[in-house]
Each structure stands twice: as structure tokens, then as C-alpha cells.
Amino acid sequence: MEKQIIQYPVATEKAIRLMQTENKLVFVVDGRATKNDIKKDLERLFGVKVVAVKTFFTPKGEKKAVIKLHSDNLAMDVATKLGIL
Secondary structure (H helix, E strand, O other): OOOOOEEEEOOOHHHHHHHHHHOEEEEEEOOOOOHHHHHHHHHHHHOOOEEEEEEEEOOOOOEEEEEEEOOOOOHHHHHHHHOOO
């Protein structure tokens, strides 16, 4: 069984604002995953086109990914599928 790259979505006020204004999603991801791994996993799971992936580690040691979607795919639609909104 392959490792789970995307672990769970982040639904903070800032993450929701990024969805609405910049068409971006925020996820907690596996700490060993590369940006390319994250991109491929999200495209496979949700059938969307990813434009860019930015990652960072939180002070708690979690790795988060901010994922910008292509304008043809709305972040709000993916969030609705996930049950965030």
C-alpha cells in the first residue's frame, strides 16, 4: 500500500479566504512528500489541474501545502466535495 501523501484539509479563516480570493487549497501533507508528489496526488484524487505548490513546516512540525489550482477548477468546488464548506 502506498503512503498517504495528502493527510487532511485545513479549514481556518485564512485558508477559507485563500479559497475564495486566490483559488488555493491548504492541506497538511506527509513531511517527506515533495511538491511534485503533492501535485500528482491532488490531481489524481480530485481530477483538478494544479498550477503551483508551496510548502512549509509549522512550529508544531506539520508540513502544510498551499496549492494553487488552475482557473478552470474552483477551490470552492473541491472544498465542498471534502465537506469543508
